[in-house]
Amino acid sequence: QVQLVQSGAEVQKPGASVKLSCQASGYTFNIYYMxxxxxxxxxxxxWMGGINPGGDTTSYAQKFQARLxxxxxxxxxxxxxxxSSLTSDDTSVYYCARGSSVTTRRAFDIWGQGTMVTVSS
Amino acid sequence: xxxxxxxxxxLSLSPGERATLSCRASQSVSGSYxxxxxxxxxxxxxxxxxxxxxxxxxxxxxxxxxxxxTDFTLTISRLEPEDFVVYYCQYYGSSPLTFGGGSKVxxx
Numbered sequence: 507q508v509q510l511v512q513s514g515a516e517v518q519k520p521g522a523s524v525k526l527s528c529q530a531s532g533y534t535f536n537i538y539y540m541x542x543x544x545x546x547x548x549x550x551x552x553w554m555g556g557i558n559p560g561g562d563t564t565s566y567a568q569k570f571q572a573r574l575x576x577x578x579x580x581x582x583x584x585x586x587x588x589x590s591s592l593t594s595d596d597t598s599v600y601y602c603a604r605g606s607s608v609t610t611r612r613a614f615d616i617w618g619q620g621t622m623v624t625v626s627s
Numbered sequence: 628x629x630x631x632x633x634x635x636x637x638l639s640l641s642p643g644e645r646a647t648l649s650c651r652a653s654q655s656v657s658g659s660y661x662x663x664x665x666x667x668x669x670x671x672x673x674x675x676x677x678x679x680x681x682x683x684x685x686x687x688x689x690x691x692x693x694x695x696x697t698d699f700t701l702t703i704s705r706l707e708p709e710d711f712v713v714y715y716c717q718y719y720g721s722s723p724l725t726f727g728g729g730s731k732v733x734x735x
Contacts, residue, residue: 612677613719614672620671
């Protein structure tokens with residue numbers, strides 16, 4: 507079935523970086539944009555950024571421009587999210603989600619299960 | 628950036644009642660690229676409505692979306708016990724994509 511499976515929970519120290527993965531299956535990976543969304547404990551959803559099907563164009567929310575990197579590996583049907591210079595404010599559940607296809611603008615119809623990232627000294 | 632403001636923050640209703648949730652955009656949403664999601668505790672969001680009014684696959688017909696321009700509405704015609712959770716609207720037209728702050732539907 508169509509699904510996104512994310513890597514496991516992470517605990518990082520302030521100032522460190524974290525790199526999460528999201529593996530797709532059950533559909534043609536290389537025709538869909540992929541996005542990352544985070545949710546701090548008890549808070550709402552926050553779009554972080556997206557990457558195009560070819561992996562050569564990314565779009566980031568302004569607040570993450572300086573420290574967010576999205577990449578994708580078509581051979582592994584996997585998208586990666588790396589966030590650097592972590593602070594306690596980055597403690598959140600991070601979700602990957604499938605977005606638009608190359609032909610059709612689409613909402614996020616498939617979501618990963620979420621990965622908890624805890625930033626603590 | 629399109630800012631989405633959802634209201635009310637919390638809606639207290641009884642099972643079987645009708646819920647009306649609002650999402651107001653700071654500028655006109657071109658192409659009606661407005662979606663609604665439902666999120667249950669401990670779960671990822673689930674797409675309910677896209678294109679302002681099109682139900683996603685498998686979504687019951689008690690959920691409906693309407694609106695255009697800057698004002699959008701999610702209506703749940705008859706609340707079931709599993710509907711008492713949080714709902715988010717989202718603009719997905721062009722970067723930056725944005726979410727509203729969410730509306731919680733709680734049991735009265």
